[in-house]
Each structure stands twice: as C-alpha cells, then as structure tokens.
Amino acid sequence: MSLALKRPTLGQLIDHLQAQGLLDEAARVQIVAHANLRSARHGEPWFVQALLAAGAWIAAICFIICLGIAGFLDGGESALIAWGAVFIIAAAMLRNLTSHIFPTQLALAVSAAGHGFLLAGAGMLFESVASVAVTALLLCLVLYPVYRDALHRFLSCLLASGCMTAWIMMDGVGELLHVMMLAKILAIGLVFMYRNDLTWLRPLGYAMALSVPVNLFLVVLPETAAEMHWWPANVVLAGALVWLYQWVAGGWENLRKEPLIVAVVATIGLAAVTTPGVLAAIGLMVLGYARRDMLLLAMGIAFFPAFIVVFYYELQTSLLTKSYILMASGAVLLAAREFLNRRGWANLEAAV
C-alpha cells in the first residue's frame, strides 16, 4: 500500500503504524475512542461559531439598550461597574451549569453586555483609556480559566488585545505595538507549536493569530504611520518565520538543508524590502499548512488582499515607493521559487 501517494484514512494510517511496530492493539482502541470524542468536541465549523458570536453580540447590545432605557445605569460609573460585575458573574455561573445551546448563547450575550458595562464604568471612573485596557486584560486573565467556553475565551482575548492596542495608540507610544506583537507571536508559537496538548489554550492562539494582522494594519494606517517604523515589526516577524521553519523541519539542525537555507535567505531578503504585512501573512499560511488548520490558512490568505488595500492608503510612503516595495517582494518570492525549481526541489508542478 503506497500511503505516500494518496492521503490515507485514519484507519489505514493506524494499520501502517502497527505494521511498523510503532503501535499496539490497545493503543489502536484508545485512538479510535479519542478520535470519536475529538470529532464530537471540535467538529464545529467556523461559520457556526461566527453565527453564535454575532447573535450574542446583537443580543448584548439590545440588553445594554434595554437597561439604559429602564434607567438601571443612571447611577453613573458605580452602577455600570456593579451591573457589569453582576452580569459577568451570572453569565459564568450559567455557562458552567449547562452546555445546551440556548443558555450558552444567553450566557455569552449577558457576559458581553457585562464586559461593556464594566469597561465603560472603569473608563468613566479613571477617565483614561489605560484603565479600560487594564480592566479588559484583568477580565480576560480571570475569566479565561473560569469561563469554560472556547468562543468566550476567544472573544475575551480579542477584546483585551483590542483595548491594549487602543491604549498604546492613543497614549502615543506606538512603538510598543512591536513589543506587543512579539508577545503575541510567542503566544501563537507556544499554543500551536509546543503546547498542542493544551487544547484550552487554542482560543488564545486563534485570537492572537487574528490580532497580529490587525496590529499591522495600525502600523501602516494613515493616522499612525507617521509615528511608526516598520523595521522592528519586520525583524520580529522574520525571526518568527525562521523559528517556524525550524519547527516545521523538525529542529534547528535541519535548517542546514538547501531548500530551508533558501527559505531563510528569502525571508531575510523579504524583511529587508517588504512591509510587515507580507511576512505576517506568509507566517500564518505556513503555520496553517503545517497544521492543516484551515482557519489559520484562510486568515493568512485573506490577510494579503486586505493588507494591500490598507497599504494603498498609507500616506507616509509615495505610491511609487510602495510599488517598488511590492514588486521587490514579489520578485524575491518568485526568485526563490525559480531557484528551487532549477535545483529540482520543487520541480513537481503537475498539470492542472
């Protein structure tokens, strides 16, 4: 049986591992049970999650308006903070009581409304964006282990990241975005490359993977670009890509192989000429393909056109310079491909 030519089923793969003496019969039984459980737990398509999140957000806005009209929030910041805390605690309790879909959705909407109250209250109390960001971060840190819901964890991390970014941008310390991006990349690496066993951390990984491109939009957006430099982001992302290549290749020592040397040289070349968005999109695509994770892969692919559109409106650089940057980036990638083809590494272009 030539498993290398056609993608095998899980059963065929297990048979192959047993034939190689790498798996015994008991392990096979456990794997079947585990695969079935995993399928039941993680078989949820992304659009179902998106539908649930959208429904919860709209409902949360309705609840907030409802309480506002009813006068519950007239007590100012103290009322907002109190109602926020009550809503979040109630939501966490409800979610931990049941896994049925409607109460889960209700809990998510109530928690979202609670987050809105609490963040608004903190902002009004301390009259600063920093207080909102710190509150969002604290809520995320406290609720992540307590509120056992992947969608809530994902949204909570995304909210905290968004508030932190807003704080950095509004307080005029934009260069800190690069530091935050480094932290996010380390989190992505930890979750998807090294602690794959900790499935409860995956919502954090996805939230960080989504927020890195959003950070990069801010690096090049017209209002902020004048105060920002690209090169720190390029250095961080190029380093992250090399780190990713060695993981894919199975260790640092494997980076000595010719195609990986080409990949590293092309990455350094790209970092020298391109914008960080291109590097980030490539990183998400490579990680997504390595894990066969369609969500990460789709994020990487979708980020390309979005970044090019945002890049078009960046005001610090002229369109002419931007065109040179993009053409040079494309040329680096096409040259790398051509080299690999000529050396026979990637000369597998099938008829399509």
Place this chain on the structure above:
Amino acid sequence: MGTAIATEKANIPFAAEAELDQRASERTIFDLHAAGLLSDAARNEALTVLCPAHHWWCWANRALLFVGAALTLAGVVFFFAYNWSRMPAVAKFSIIEVGLWVCAIGAIRRGLNRLSGKVLLLAACVFVGVLFAVYGQTYQTGADAFENYALWALLILPWVMLGKFGALWVLWLVVTNVALILFWIQFEPLERFDGVFLLFPLLAGMNALALIGYEYGLAQRWTWLEGRWIRHLVWLSVLVYLSIPTIAFIVEPEFDNGSMLGLLVMMVALPAGFWYFRHRAADLPCLAFTVMAASTAILTFIGKVLFEISEGAPAFFLFGLIVLGLSSAAAFYLRHLNKEMRHVVSA
C-alpha cells in the same frame, strides 16, 4: 490481554469506528500525540506518511507562485496609480503593453495546462485592466468609467475561456460586477433614479448564472473547477446582493424602487439554494450562508414589527432574546447538518 483487547474493540460503537474512515490529517496526529496516544517515533512516522517532503515542496511551489505573482501585480497597479506627470503617455502605454505581451507569450510558452502558464495568463488579463485605467487617466475619461470595465471584461473573455483557471473566472466575474455597478451609478445618478434597488437583483441574477455555469462545469467533470471556494464566494455574493433590497423593503416598503423584486427573488433563491445544496450538491458552508441570510431577513421583519409596536425597554429585551433564540436554533440545525453530512461522507 489479547481477549481483553478483543472485548474492548468489540465494544467500540459503530459511529466510533466510522471515524477511522475519515481522511487522516496532521491536526489529528498532533492531537493524538498531545493526548499521549502516539509516541514521538509514531508521530514522526505518521507525519512522514501524511505529508512527505514533496507535498511541502508542491505546496511551497504553488504558494510562492501565487503570492509572488499577486505582489508583483499589485506593485504594477500601484506603479501606474502614481501620479506620473513627467512620464509621457507613450512611455506608460509602452511599458504596459510590453508587460502584457511578455505575460501572454510567456503563458503560451509555458502552456495553459501548467499552473505557471495560467498565472501568466491571469497577469496578462490584469495588464489589460491597467491599460484601460491608464487610458482613462491619460484621456480624462476617468479610470472608473464603466466602459473601461465592460471592455476589459469583453476583451479578456476569450483568454478566460481558454485559460481553464478558476481564479481567472473569478477575476472576470469581479470585473463584470464592477462594470454593471459603475454603469448603474454613472448612467443615471442614484438620487434621480427610481429603481435604485433594481441593481441588486440584476447583480444577483448575473452571479447566479455564473454559479449555474460553475455547477454545470462540475457536472461535466471539468477538474479545473474543483476548488469549492468559487461556489462559496459566488453563492455568498448572490445572497448578499439579495439581502440588501430585501432588508430595505422590510424596513421601508416601497413598490417602485426595485426592492420588492429583490425580496421576491430572495424568496425563490432561499428555498432553491437550500434544496440544491442539501440534496443535489451537499455543501455545508453554502447551506450555512442560506440559513444566515434567511435568519437576517426574519430578524429584520420581527424587529420592524416589534419596534413599531414599542420602542421601550421590554421591546429591546424581547428582541435580544429572539435574536439569541433564532441564532441558537440556526446553529443547532447547522451542527446537526454537519454531523449528518460527515457520516454520509464517511459511509
């Protein structure tokens, strides 16, 4: 020991064994290794079997080609969008036409049965668009004149038909959509045009025709159309185009602006799409888009009725609960469909 294992194996339900018939993925292997069910050696062997080095190079080959070509073409577009006051028109046209010819000849030389040939043909089609944009800049017709886009679509049509390349068809469809939108805007200013929402059923109809063509191609086993992303993109565009007049009609019913036609077409498209993607060409994302579009229309209608009766706190509370109920029901149904379709595929 052997008897115990045999008993344990016999106790595995049928549904669990069905999981063995699913195609294995790297993600499954990572999960099994993380759960301690595969040793390091077993994981490495499984990954080698699933994704041998040549799979990686094949993927990298395609990714480098697509991304490299996309960046280069974006660079070309940016280059000509730059306000070239000192470059004579003849130089601009010459550069574009040289690029166009190089790509077209390159496509012929590489062959349209190879990916690089198809990407070169795509690049040539983009150069045609750039040529029209620069023509519009130079002769003051405006780069966004609808004639430019209509001619662009018309001129590249033979190449699109020859190319047998899904991405090229999508480019053509996008250009055609933009041409129709620009025609509608430029032919008669929106403020004075009664059938303002008539544009959307027209766009939906055009994309629906493209989808029917795609499905026909699949039925004829045109393998170059096999990427399902085209179907998802086109069906989503049909539903978005129909949702706009539908929502407009529900919120503010007017019988002479074209929104009612949009609603009527939507009422046909939703059940037809549901039936087709459920029973003829099972496709969960398309079903999900259909369910979401239906939910949006229903919620708009309920919200309209509810907030006409009252705009007080209870109305908002009730509407929030209805949104939760409907989205939960839709998600529940989609989960059920997902499970059902997985078992059909594995059987």
